[in-house]
Amino acid sequence: MNSLEKKYPDEVASILARYPEDQKRAAIIPLLHLTQRDAGFISIHAMNDVAEITRQSITDVASIAGYYTLFHDHPEGKIRLQVCTDVACMLRGAQEYLAELSRGLGIQPGETTADGLVTLEEVKCVAACDHVPVFQSQIGDAIEFHENQTSQKTLDWLRSMSASIKGEGS
Amino acid sequence: MDKLVSLTIDGRAVQAPAGTLIIDAAKKAGIVIPVFCYHPKLEPVGMCRMCLVDIGRPAIDRATGQPILNPDGTPKIQFGKLDTACTTPISEGMVVWGATEKVMSARKSMLEFLLTSHPLDCPICDKGGECPLQNQTMKFGPGDSRFIYDEKIHLRKKMPLGDLIMLDRERCIQCARCIRFQDQVVDEPVIGFYQRGRPLEIVSYSEPGFDSIFSGNTTDICPVGALTTTDFRFGARPWEMQPEASICTQCPVGCNINYDVRREARSAGKIVIKRVMPRQNESVNEIWICDKGRFTYHYVESPQRLTSPLVRQNGELKPVPWEEALTAAADKIRTAGSNLVTVAGGRLLNEDLYALKQMNQAIHGSIFHYSRMGGAGWVNRVGMAPGSNLADLGKGDAILVFASDLHEEAPIWWLRVKQAADRGAALIVANARPTRLNKHAAHGIKYRYGEEESALQELLAGESDAAKAFSSSKNAVIFLGSDGMGAAQVEAAAALASELLVKTDHFGKPNNGLVVVWQAANELGASMLGLSPSPTLGEKLGAAMGVYIAGADPVADDPDLNDAIQRAAFVIVQDMFLSETAKLADVVLPVQAVMEREGSLVSGERRVQLVYPAIPALEGTRPDFSITNEIAARLDVKLDLSAPEQIFDRLAQSERAFSGLSYERLAETQPQWPEVGDKDLYFGGTSFKNKEGLGVVPDLSHEMAEPSAGAKFQERAAVQYGEWLAVPVTSVYHQDVYVASAELLKNRIPSEAILMHPADATALGASSGGKLTLKWGIHSYEGSLAVDANLPQGVILVRRDMGIPLQQPTAVRVTPATNQSESDR
Amino acid sequence: MSEIFLLRHREIPGLNQLRTYTANGGFETWMQAVKTQKPADIIQIVKDSGLRGRGGAGFPTGMKWAFLPNNIWPHYVVANADESEPGTFKDREILELNPFQFLEGLMISSFAVQAHDSYIYFRGEFAEIYRKFEDRIRELEEKGFIGEKLFGTDYSLHLHCVLGAGAYICGEETALLESIEGRLGQPRLRPPFPAVAGLFEKPTVINNVETLTNIPIILSKGVAYFRSQGTDKSPGTKIFCLSGRVKKPGNYELPLGTTFRELIYGHGEGILNDAQIKAIMPAGASSSLIPATEQALDTPMDYESVPALGAQLGSASVIILDETINIADLVNSTVHFFMHESCGKCTPCREGTYWMSHITQRIVEGKASKPDIDLLKSVATQMQGNCFCALGEFSIMAPLSGIEKFRADFEARVEK
Numbered sequence A: 001m002n003s004l005e006k007k008y009p010d011e012v013a014s015i016l017a018r019y020p021e022d023q024k025r026a027a028i029i030p031l032l033h034l035t036q037r038d039a040g041f042i043s044i045h046a047m048n049d050v051a052e053i054t055r056q057s058i059t060d061v062a063s064i065a066g067y068y069t070l071f072h073d074h075p076e077g078k079i080r081l082q083v084c085t086d087v088a089c090m091l092r093g094a095q096e097y098l099a100e101l102s103r104g105l106g107i108q109p110g111e112t113t114a115d116g117l118v119t120l121e122e123v124k125c126v127a128a129c130d131h132v133p134v135f136q137s138q139i140g141d142a143i144e145f146h147e148n149q150t151s152q153k154t155l156d157w158l159r160s161m162s163a164s165i166k167g168e169g170s
Numbered sequence B: 001m002d003k004l005v006s007l008t009i010d011g012r013a014v015q016a017p018a019g020t021l022i023i024d025a026a027k028k029a030g031i032v033i034p035v036f037c038y039h040p041k042l043e044p045v046g047m048c049r050m051c052l053v054d055i056g057r058p059a060i061d062r063a064t065g066q067p068i069l070n071p072d073g074t075p076k077i078q079f080g081k082l083d084t085a086c087t088t089p090i091s092e093g094m095v096v097w098g099a100t101e102k103v104m105s106a107r108k109s110m111l112e113f114l115l116t117s118h119p120l121d122c123p124i125c126d127k128g129g130e131c132p133l134q135n136q137t138m139k140f141g142p143g144d145s146r147f148i149y150d151e152k153i154h155l156r157k158k159m160p161l162g163d164l165i166m167l168d169r170e171r172c173i174q175c176a177r178c179i180r181f182q183d184q185v186v187d188e189p190v191i192g193f194y195q196r197g198r199p200l201e202i203v204s205y206s207e208p209g210f211d212s213i214f215s216g217n218t219t220d221i222c223p224v225g226a227l228t229t230t231d232f233r234f235g236a237r238p239w240e241m242q243p244e245a246s247i248c249t250q251c252p253v254g255c256n257i258n259y260d261v262r263r264e265a266r267s268a269g270k271i272v273i274k275r276v277m278p279r280q281n282e283s284v285n286e287i288w289i290c291d292k293g294r295f296t297y298h299y300v301e302s303p304q305r306l307t308s309p310l311v312r313q314n315g316e317l318k319p320v321p322w323e324e325a326l327t328a329a330a331d332k333i334r335t336a337g338s339n340l341v342t343v344a345g346g347r348l349l350n351e352d353l354y355a356l357k358q359m360n361q362a363i364h365g366s367i368f369h370y371s372r373m374g375g376a377g378w379v380n381r382v383g384m385a386p387g388s389n390l391a392d393l394g395k396g397d398a399i400l401v402f403a404s405d406l407h408e409e410a411p412i413w414w415l416r417v418k419q420a421a422d423r424g425a426a427l428i429v430a431n432a433r434p435t436r437l438n439k440h441a442a443h444g445i446k447y448r449y450g451e452e453e454s455a456l457q458e459l460l461a462g463e464s465d466a467a468k469a470f471s472s473s474k475n476a477v478i479f480l481g482s483d484g485m486g487a488a489q490v491e492a493a494a495a496l497a498s499e500l501l502v503k504t505d506h507f508g509k510p511n512n513g514l515v516v517v518w519q520a521a522n523e524l525g526a527s528m529l530g531l532s533p534s535p536t537l538g539e540k541l542g543a544a545m546g547v548y549i550a551g552a553d554p555v556a557d558d559p560d561l562n563d564a565i566q567r568a569a570f571v572i573v574q575d576m577f578l579s580e581t582a583k584l585a586d587v588v589l590p591v592q593a594v595m596e597r598e599g600s601l602v603s604g605e606r607r608v609q610l611v612y613p614a615i616p617a618l619e620g621t622r623p624d625f626s627i628t629n630e631i632a633a634r635l636d637v638k639l640d641l642s643a644p645e646q647i648f649d650r651l652a653q654s655e656r657a658f659s660g661l662s663y664e665r666l667a668e669t670q671p672q673w674p675e676v677g678d679k680d681l682y683f684g685g686t687s688f689k690n691k692e693g694l695g696v697v698p699d700l701s702h703e704m705a706e707p708s709a710g711a712k713f714q715e716r717a718a719v720q721y722g723e724w725l726a727v728p729v730t731s732v733y734h735q736d737v738y739v740a741s742a743e744l745l746k747n748r749i750p751s752e753a754i755l756m757h758p759a760d761a762t763a764l765g766a767s768s769g770g771k772l773t774l775k776w777g778i779h780s781y782e783g784s785l786a787v788d789a790n791l792p793q794g795v796i797l798v799r800r801d802m803g804i805p806l807q808q809p810t811a812v813r814v815t816p817a818t819n820q821s822e823s824d825r
Numbered sequence C: 001m002s003e004i005f006l007l008r009h010r011e012i013p014g015l016n017q018l019r020t021y022t023a024n025g026g027f028e029t030w031m032q033a034v035k036t037q038k039p040a041d042i043i044q045i046v047k048d049s050g051l052r053g054r055g056g057a058g059f060p061t062g063m064k065w066a067f068l069p070n071n072i073w074p075h076y077v078v079a080n081a082d083e084s085e086p087g088t089f090k091d092r093e094i095l096e097l098n099p100f101q102f103l104e105g106l107m108i109s110s111f112a113v114q115a116h117d118s119y120i121y122f123r124g125e126f127a128e129i130y131r132k133f134e135d136r137i138r139e140l141e142e143k144g145f146i147g148e149k150l151f152g153t154d155y156s157l158h159l160h161c162v163l164g165a166g167a168y169i170c171g172e173e174t175a176l177l178e179s180i181e182g183r184l185g186q187p188r189l190r191p192p193f194p195a196v197a198g199l200f201e202k203p204t205v206i207n208n209v210e211t212l213t214n215i216p217i218i219l220s221k222g223v224a225y226f227r228s229q230g231t232d233k234s235p236g237t238k239i240f241c242l243s244g245r246v247k248k249p250g251n252y253e254l255p256l257g258t259t260f261r262e263l264i265y266g267h268g269e270g271i272l273n274d275a276q277i278k279a280i281m282p283a284g285a286s287s288s289l290i291p292a293t294e295q296a297l298d299t300p301m302d303y304e305s306v307p308a309l310g311a312q313l314g315s316a317s318v319i320i321l322d323e324t325i326n327i328a329d330l331v332n333s334t335v336h337f338f339m340h341e342s343c344g345k346c347t348p349c350r351e352g353t354y355w356m357s358h359i360t361q362r363i364v365e366g367k368a369s370k371p372d373i374d375l376l377k378s379v380a381t382q383m384q385g386n387c388f389c390a391l392g393e394f395s396i397m398a399p400l401s402g403i404e405k406f407r408a409d410f411e412a413r414v415e416k
């Protein structure tokens, strides 16, 4: 039993149960989601666990982790603040919103705040084009939509989130 | 045979079996359609889009189901978008155009796309001169680039994928040939794509990196200079090198290879080997070789090689001129006369073995084939018949792999057996421990070490599912290895295996028979020349006046033989290195390496094959046969064996097993499919076309005796209280001088000689990486331990050629060595 | 007033509660089907309804179901909830607010092809929706709507949720299957088609969420009722996702064949700041740009009429551009999307989108010259018809139509 199975025995078992006996490879993506729950990224160690459980090579697992944009292979801010700047959002001022956030946080898209709490990212369309500006927060394996934003609203939300995360930490 | 389909390609009428891909049909008709991702040995994927052609099919009237005709009565042909020739099977009446303006422009476009990201560093690229991308750009590509150089994607160029393979990420064109080879062909998916889109790159996360015994093959099929071996990288430009045909002698498969050689200043103007690559032989190794075969050649340049004969003077071996050494050897042999025991190992070529046999006959001595295996006599009767090819085995056929970890013992056989299983052959894997082949097996038989006989008897009894699958198969082949067995057990197992083949009528016809997984390359040659091993070699050596040993190192292998040889009045040794046996010798005669010589050898599938001199022999060395010839001459025995071809002609006349053969016949070739190595390297990769001979499988001996229960299994090694059963096993990389001379394989050689189940280790108070002492009789050896939960309990596995000379199942006493470091615990 | 088939939650609050859904007749059609109907008859009804796939290609749904060979088992149904086309957000509304109608459709389609395990593939960003679905499926199991030997028959059905992890191409059905199987989401070679060798190499039906959500309506209210909306060849309603420079963006369920004008000026209440409309992208980032002429505005939105304008209806993600938008900027955005989403499998898409994105970037930054516009066109043309899958072909729609119809916008950027 490796550390992932030890930590989430029920989740691992229920994921494996979804697929035919000879198709355990299909469990790689759900298991990778699970590994992101705590750390917010997938370590080599975690990939090894997934490879072991699904009986695939670690390279196959790494390859999948590298392919999909919501999987991260290195740690960043606890909160990934992902602003959609795709076509429909661009047409309704997403760039300006992003720029304001960038100023407000003091970081450029792609960067993480000095306290390691927030990483600002640009993402492609998140299927919320009628409620622009919109961002998506990725915290561990949880993703939430936040629609009809203003930069002020977003920064307020961030402040309260940061406070609660810091609260948990202490 | 599949039904033939008629179509036209570029206006030419072409016929090919139904199911053939357009790309192959065109190739067979000599029509060039360029490809990058397609490779005839891999499943087509249609990724690179280089092979786009215009494909038309007869239009069918929906209402009537009849072809629609043009006014002139010819069928109306409907064309659509361009499509990939590599993924489209031919169909009746199809019309393919591979050179229309539309097609040429698509080709040009694809090349322009590929070049946008390419570093265009051909002048320093290893593939320059044999690069499909370079060649096809010259032929079909755009004249200049419209892509702005500064916008090229830049990636770290030097990216080791482990010790052996280097990746240049900028050169990679994402064709996935390498990944697909590792995945589909060899089932070692240790490299993969990372990221997606333009940033796609090849990565390996295995430990060690690119952990596959077949990794080097990816450098042959990579259509650009993205994958190179660390061995060859920047070694030479392809056109500066001369390819020299040879046969790999690292195992009994007999892979056809080429040594690429050139004269170079940095080697003091000598001609040296720059790289080893497969030479196509579809019946032997297709277009693949294993990394052991690719990288071990470095032993030929080893500074440890002997360059002068040595003669013992005042207790010490001293270099002397050849004349003196030969005379000394002859003088000794003369004193021994018929009391001379000659020992000839399977590393020798047929010509050497023949010379030894002739000399021995003349002086009435005794000569033995030195082997740590057995069963050759059976192979001569029920081995692979002419016309066999493992590639022909598939659905309806069966393969039994008995007591062999083929992946370690003979990697290319592992590959070909696995592929036969992929094609539907019923694979039966019988072993005392799981091996990599089990995953592909239809039937797994698990016995305990020491109970090989009953496992075989059960197959003979014919009751089990596995036994039924074997007996009911159309064709059946048995691979018999030496996992956990010594020579005597293998000999006995070979008898039962042969009985099984005879009983189920799986012998004497193509694609049937017994293959013994030998430890040396030419053990069958020795046997076909009438030499046999002696089960009581130790006694014979002990009783001999003198001993003459060529192509073998019994002292290192076996403490009992060591004792026996110590007792001999004199010892003469022919070797490339100062082996353990040579160290005891009175006369040591330095010999040439196989790549320095001409000659022939016989593969485990009974194929007699030629080797050619690739590089000039190291000064001071001589071929084995010529040394024997010279010694004989000094004994007034006129063997008159002056040149390999002349020797072969003589032996073909006198030795039944070789009758009718000649170098000329061995050098014959025929067209092979897929075609590789001609100008169109893009098709099959850089592997070499075989122009130097496919070899010949001679007829089996007709005196096929009813196999009797002649050879009996010995009693199982009696294990007393406090003792363990220790059995020998093979690992592909080990410490013999040939493998160990290759610097870049150093990290692949396991550091542990002893393997155990973790529970046993715990019981013994030992731990992984710790040292154990094994004692049996008066012998005591130390080795490091690796634990493996897949191993059976209650037994100790000892890797061959790793410093513990355990050759057969033996009862041993085991103690953890005292000086274990703390960190081991 | 047109009928509402799909966005019924707008009329019935709380429809995403199982209680409310069943109180409003939910799952009666399902039980009826399993207990009394023959699978083949259901397929026939769906065929007769003329329902066409809402995922983009508009393929007749009943015909798709009928393709599954009856000598290879098991069969699978996969619901495509990957919704990633920029400008598309209709499936999300269904999944959040009318989930049970979609599930009922999925269950009926599973019964129709006798699948015993069906999968829903959610785009990774729908993690919350996915989690709720796991609960809903448990609820359905508890209530006995799915599970073993349903309603005393021999038929069993299990539903499974799969969460993607961020890759537009996984909306393409074969890439989606690869992704479920735990591989890189790259499209497969066809043939074999999923109907013969799909998920785990078994016969598989793949349908869009919206497509499946129609099914309970068709079965409960009948073919004629369904066909009372839309056109003869494009029957039924469709959710149009209206976004971009309109006053009221949002989802509008309207009969197929409704004109652009009615959608944009009627439901969308016209252009922001009452500016002049410039162009329409009817199928998200994958669209050709349609100059918003009077004639275009009067074109009915259905599977036959939109192609006459040189575009496709696709998933009906109607993005509106007005006079304030420079088309070069727009094209830069779509091209970057496709570069980001190209899976990298085939040369023209992998390299072409990368190359195009560099050119459009230079154009919008004012660092390009006139020949770059022709170069962009030439690169796009070189990709045309040569890519492995439709993603590559989609990526050139906006650049090619943009340069053709709005060249001046590009020239304005390069001359600066």
Ligand SMILES: Cc1cc2nc3c(=O)[nH]c(=O)nc-3n(C[C@H](O)[C@H](O)[C@H](O)COP(=O)(O)O)c2cc1C
Residues within 6 Å of the ligand: C052, C053, C054, C055, C056, C057, C058, C059, C061, C080, C081, C082, C083, C084, C085, C168, C169, C170, C171, C172, C173, C174, C206, C207, C208, C209, C211, C212, C389, C390, C391
């Ligand atoms: C690049 C690409 C992306 C696609 N994305 C989606 C998608 O997000 N959702 C969807 O339902 N279909 C998508 N499709 C279409 C699917 O391949 C498939 O045709 C559809 O799911 C079939 O369902 P339908 O017949 O119900 O429309 C996409 C196709 C392509 C080529």
Ligand code: SF4
Residues within 6 Å of the ligand: B171, B172, B173, B174, B175, B176, B177, B178, B179, B202, B221, B222, B223, B224, B226, B227
């Ligand atoms: S490294 Fe070579 S073989 Fe592998 S994908 Fe790249 S170009 Fe193809």
Ligand code: FES
Residues within 6 Å of the ligand: B034, B035, B036, B037, B038, B045, B046, B047, B048, B049, B050, B051, B052, B084, B085, B086, B087
């Ligand atoms: S697509 Fe046919 S050779 Fe690559």
